[in-house]
Amino acid sequence: MELISPTDLIFLLGESREHPMHVGGLSLYELPDGAGPDFVRELYEELVTVEDFQPTFRKHPATLLGGVANVGWTYDDDVDLDYHLRRSALPSPGRIRDLLELTSRLHGTLLDRHRPLWEANLIEGLPDRQFAVYTKIHHSLIDGVSALKLTERTLSTDPNDTEVRAPWALPPKKSTRRGDGSVGQLLRTVADTAGSVAGVAPSTVKLARAALLEQQLTLPFGAPKTILNGKIGGARRVAAQSWPQDRVKRVKQAAGVTVNDVVLAMCAGALRAYLIEQQALPDAPLIAMVPVSLRSEADADAGGNQVGAVLCNLATDVEDPAVRLATISDSMAGNKKVFAELPKLQALALSAALLSPLGLVVLPGIVGNTPPPFNIVISNVPGPRQPMYWKGARLTGSYPLSIAMDGQAVNITLVSNGDRLDFGIVGCRRSVPHLQRLLGHLEDALKDLERAVCG
Structure with missing residues (x-):
């Protein structure tokens, strides 16, 4: 068992129903030229095959004998990806307003502390050949800007790059930790x-x-x-x-x-x-x-x-x-x-x-x-x-x-x-x-x- 650091413990102890302590991100993508109606389904099916989870995406607070919690981290060897990665669709006509309403509900719910503390949602049914991804991860695992940078690493500057990179499978990147303003x-x-x-x-x-x-x-x-x-x-x-x-x-x-x-x-x-x-x-x-x-x-x-x-x-x-x-x-x-x-x-x-x-x-x-x-x-x-792409889909927001x-x-x-x-x-x-x-x-x-x- 790995002890929880004092800084990470602040975010765990400070969490309540009124104070969810996760950070999130909402990304909008535009379908690539020639993409059919099954693009998001195919993207989801590729993602669920990526089962190489880095430690950050396997850990959650451990509960010791006697019910003592928030002392150390435990790591899941078998992450239930079907739980953490969800595929959703907006009701027709799929307005941006509906997307923000769904995101509001998702952002207000607590993460399950019996599972690794993250979720990702692929959301289709948007207008103008768009789809969205909403992700959230507990602040005790990573800060918001680091999460954004991790997402950025799944993307490419090449619109012809069709490789699907999942954030939970990317190895930690060596950083100079210059500070990001968050x-x-x-x-x-x-x-x-x-x-x-x-x-x-x-x-x-x-x-x-x-x-x-x-x-x-x-x-x-x-x-x-x-x-x-x-x-x-x-x-x-x-x-x-x-x-x-x-x-x-x-x-x-x-x-x-x-x-x-x-x-x-x-x-x-x-x-x-x-x-x-x-x-x-x-x-x-x-x-x-x-x-x-x-x-x-x-x-x-x-x-x-x-x-x-x-x-x-x-x-x-x-x-x-x-x-x-x-x-x-x-x-x-x-x-x-x-x-x-x-x-x-x-x-x-x-x-x-x-x-x-x-x-x-x-x-x-x-x-x-x-x-x-x-x-x-x-x-x-x-x-x-510069413009960024995920399996050829352009990041627009x-x-x-x-x-x-x-x-x-x-x-x-x-x-x-x-x-x-x-x-x-x-x-x-x-x-x-x-x-x-x-x-x-x-x-x-x-x-x-x-x-x-x-x-």
């Missing part, structure tokens, strides 16, 4: 370096005084209370949509900011409009927690994790989209400047301090009796830069679906995918009504930015 990777980064950080405790205390007091870093627990920051139920709703990167880059160039600044301004405009619609916009600006790379150009090729968390003023109290974008850019630049001036271990220690409130949601009474540490997590993750929790009822994660940005939004079905309206507000926010700064 919350899960940040948690693992902090845990991996905890011993080193403890060894520099005196300098870390000095750092905290300088960074938090003198440099006016944006601090947790200064965010306003909103409908996004209460207790949640277990049911989920997901929303997904893509935007051309060219539109975002035009705003970036016209305003002299970064792509991530524009993305955050899109989200800020959408959240402002949504909360106005719900008659729930606070007077104070919303604060986003944004995972970022702390790597400088000087160590761009070095190994190791260098991922941090900054808190960004989303300026949702500002009506002018150009002023809102400038405020967001200044907030991100100012907060990242603090980290850039710190040694790596101290920067990780500060990130841990900013991120630690996420661990407090499991304590009774915390969410209802304290201000939210921040209002929302927004992650921007790099993806493939790759939507990451993360975790909602008490006090953080909505999560926005996006991934770059060729010439597009694919947004995946996850929210509590009960406390965030009409979540899908955020997609329309994101489009309106981008249009407002284009008019305001591009002329």
Whole structure:
């Protein structure tokens, strides 16, 4: 039996019916030219023959004699692939809306801890010669971005490559672990370096005084209370949509900011409009927690994790989209400047301090009796830069679906995918009504930015 690491144990102990701790992904594919109506069935039949399971896809928590659970991992020698790999079809006419409704239900159900902690669903019946794949895997096994990268490894840049690669059969890839900008990777980064950080405790205390007091870093627990920051139920709703990167880059160039600044301004405009619609916009600006790379150009090729968390003023109290974008850019630049001036271990220690409130949601009474540490997590993750194919089917959308929790009822994660940005939004079905309206507000926010700064 293999002992469960403290970092992985956090995700297992923190899970409940209200807090499923798996990460997911929804991928859309376009059938290759000449493909017949049996393409998805044939793909499924090829996949079920792949029974070489890597260790990550064979393990689940062991229960020891006496009923003690969550101590170690056990590995299944005979994985029931018919259970883990499912084939589904949408009712006619098979709208994208129906796909998102199905994905919402799948994303809100717990994984069976008596089996390896993953599932995959091939979904057909979509319009325009499309099919979809929804996958989910427990965060104790892998973080969301690593799962996306694993899926990417099953794909090919060659549309004529007809080999079917299954993610559960791919051997681990040796990585420089450069950090991917995700919350899960940040948690693992902090845990991996905890011993080193403890060894520099005196300098870390000095750092905290300088960074938090003198440099006016944006601090947790200064965010306003909103409908996004209460207790949640277990049911989920997901929303997904893509935007051309060219539109975002035009705003970036016209305003002299970064792509991530524009993305955050899109989200800020959408959240402002949504909360106005719900008659729930606070007077104070919303604060986003944004995972970022702390790597400088000087160590761009070095190994190791260098991922941090900054808190960004989303300026949702500002009506002018150009002023809102400038405020967001200044907030991100100012907060990242603090980290850039710190040694790596101290920067990780500060990130841990900013991120630690996420661990407090499991304590009774915390969410209802304290201000939210921040209002929302927004992650921007790099993806493939060129078109990708799976058995000749082109990947047309790759939507990451993360975790909602008490006090953080909505999560926005996006991934770059060729010439597009694919947004995946996850929210509590009960406390965030009409979540899908955020997609329309994101489009309106981008249009407002284009008019305001591009002329």
